[in-house]
Amino acid sequence: MESYTFADLVGDEELFFAEYWDKKPMLRKNALKGNPSEILSVARLDEMVNMEVIRPPYVRVNLNGNGIPEKAFTQTVTVQGTEIPDSVIPERLYDLYRSGATIVWSSLNHIEPRLRSFCGLISDKLGARTDCVAFLTPAGHQGFNPHHDPVDLFIVQTEGTKHWRLWNPQGERSSQIGTYTEEQLGEPAIDVLMEPGDVLYLPYHTPHAAAARDRTSVHLSIMMRPRKWEELLHKTVESLTEGPEFAAFPYIGDSRGASVEEEFQVKLAALATKLGNLDASTELDRLLDSGRRLEPGRPPRHRPEDTFAHSASLDVLGPEAKLRRTGIPLEFGASDNGRTQLVCKGRTIAVPSAVAEVLAGLEEGASVDAATLFPDLPVERSVKNAQGFARLGVLEVAA
Template sequence: MTLDPLQRATGLSAQEFAAMYWARQPLLRRAAELPGDGFADLLDLDAVDELVSRRGLRTPFLRMAKNGDVIPAGRFTRGGGAGAEIADQVADDRVLTEFADGATLVLQGLHRVWPPVVDFGAALSAQLGHPIQVNAYITPAQNTGFSPHYDVHDVFVLQFAGRKRWRVHQPVLDAPLRDQPWDQRRAAVQARASEEPLIDTVLEPGDALYLPRGYLHSATALGGVSGHLTVGVHPVTRAFLAEQALATLVDDVELRRSLPMGVDLSDPAALDTELKATQDALHRAIDRLDVARVAAAVGRHLADRTRPQPLSPLAQIEAAQSLGPGDAVVVRHGLRWSLRPAGDKITLVLGGRSLTLPASVEAGLRELLSGRVVAIGQVPDLAGDDAVTLVRRLLREGLVVPAGAS
C-alpha cells in the first residue's frame, strides 16, 4: 500500500491528525512508530553533496548560519564561471570551509528543486489544503545553527541522518501571524527558553516531530553530521479571511465617506460618533458579504503560493501531436480552476489566466478536469475529432497530462 505523506510523518490518518494535533499541540513520533523506512529516500547526505556541488544552486536556495547568526552569502558563493556570469552561485569549497568551522548548511526551497521532495511536498500540501515549503538543515557535530526561536508557520521535522537534540518550549505568542516574528519578542523568547522545556529529546534517523506555529525550538547536532527536513506549512488563517472580507468593503459607499472637517479626529470624544457610524456600516456590509468573492481571493492566494504537478513541456507537445482516441489524460494534480458559463461560451479560470471555449464542451471539460483518468473516446458529449481537439488544446495549455505521467 502506498503511504501518504501525512501518514509517513505522523503515523496518523488525516482525520486523526486534524482532530488531535493540527494547530493544537506538538507530536513526537519515533521511527518505530511510523510506517515506511524513514526519510532518506527524500534526501540523504549524498544528495546534499550533489545539490551543493553539481546543481548550480544560487541564493536564496542556500544559506548558512552559525550560533544563531546568518552568515553573509558572499562567504560561501562566487561567480559561476564561463557561460554563467552570476555572482551568487554556491561555491562548494567555501561551503566546506564554513561547514568545517561549525556552520549549519540550509538548503531552501527543496520542494522546487529536488524531485523526491517536490512530489512529497505537493502531495502533503494537497492533503493539508495549505501551502508548504521544504528546507533541509545539515549541522556539524555539537553545533547549533539557530538559537531558540519560533516560526510563524507550522513545521514537520523529519530526521534523515545523524542525531539532533531538540528543545521545545511553550509559545510566548499563540498562533503568531507572518508579521509577528520571534525577533519582535526577543526578550520574551530568551526568558521562555531558559525555563524547563516542554520537550527535550534526541531525534534519530526516521524520527519525526510536528510543531504548531509559535512553539519555541532549537536543535543541536550530536556526535556527527545531522540532517533533517523541515516542512513549513503556511496556513490560511481567519485573520487572512478578515483581510479579504475587508478588501471587499470598498464597494460600500457609507464606508467611503469622508470624516467631518474642522474637528480634532484624534480626540476620542470627537471620533465617537463617527466610530459608531462606521460600526453600523461595517455590520451592514458584513451581512451582505459575498462569500464567493472572498473564496475567489483565497483561491488566488493559494494559486500564487503553490505550484501544480510538474509537467514536461517537450513530452506535452509530443503527446498533443500524436493524440488519438485510445489515449488517456488526467488533470494536473494541484491545479486550481473554476468554470464561468456565459451564453454560448464558457471561461476556464486558472489563477492569473483564463481560457474561453464553446459552451458545448462544458460537460467534457468538467470530466477532463475531474481528477479521474479519462480516455479520449469517453469524453462526454463530444465526438471523436472534437474530443481530440479539446484535449489537444488542454495538453498544450498544460492543464492535463498524459495519464502515464501523473
C-alpha cells in the same frame, strides 16, 4: 517516493488538533514509513550543490551560531552574457561543512517538486502557507543554540540522526524570534534522538535546541504560518466590501458634512447585514482555499496535461489515435469566407467552418479516430488538426 498523508505526520488528527495544535510540541517516532531519505537525502544535496544554479538565499552557511558571509562561498559566473554574482562554489561549501558548519537550504520546495508536494500535505490541510527549510549538519555539531521561532514548525528527520530538546511554550508568545540560556529553560518536555521518519510538531514560540551526534543529519523544517482570526476576518470583510456599493471615495476630512456620517452608518449597516447573511461553512471553505494558494511557489499544482512531456507525446499522435472532447468550453463566433471564429481559453482562432462544425457536434465522451475526426479533410490534415486541438486542450486522447 512513498506517498504520505497529513495523518502520517500527526497520527490521530482529532487528538492532534485537540491536544497539541497551537498548544505544545508533539513527537511522533516512526511516523513516516518507507525510506524517508527519498524525501531528501545527503546525496541529493550533493547533487544540488553541484547544479551551479543554487545561490543564496537558497543556501546559507552557519558556523558556531553565526552566519558566514556569502562572499566566502560564492563567485560570479556568466550565463550568456549575464553575470550571476553569487553562484555557490561547491569546494568552499564543502570546506566550511568539514569545519563544522551547518548548511541551511531555504525554500527548497521552490526547487524540488517532491518537497513542494510534501509541504502541500500541510498547506492543503491547514490552508496555511508553508515553506521548507532543510538543515544539513555534520556529526557532532550543535546546529543552533536554544531559541524559539515565530512560526509553527514540522520537523522531519530524513537521514542520519539529531538530538533534540524541546520545552513547552512559556510566557507570552510573541511573533519575534527569541533565545534562551540552558538555566532559563530547565528540564525539557521532549528529549529525543530523532531518526529517519521521526516527526516533531512545534507550535510557534516553542524553545528548542538541536545537535547532530555521531551521524550526519538531514532534517526538514517545514514552516507554516496559520492565520489568526484577525487575518481571516479581515479577508472576509475585504471580500464583502468588493463591488460598486462600496466603491465611491467619500470626503472624510474636517469639513465633511453630516451626510457623510449618515452614509457611513448606512455602509456599516449594509456590511453588518452581509456579515449576518454569510454562511460560516461556505466562507471557511473559501478562506481555506485561499490559504492553500498563499505560497506562490506551489499551487496550483501543474496538471499532467500541462507538461512538456505531454505536448511532446501529442506530436506523434497517429491516424489511429482515439480522441474525445475535453470539458474546456469553446465558443463559436462569426463565419466568413468558409472560416469560423473559435474562442478557447481567451484566444480567438479562425478554423475552416467544416472543422468548427465537427467540434460543435462532438458528443461528450464519444471517441473518434484522428484520421476520420474531420471527414472533409485528407487523413494527414485531419490528424494535424486533431493534434492542434489536443495541444489547445480541446481534445484529449481517450483512455
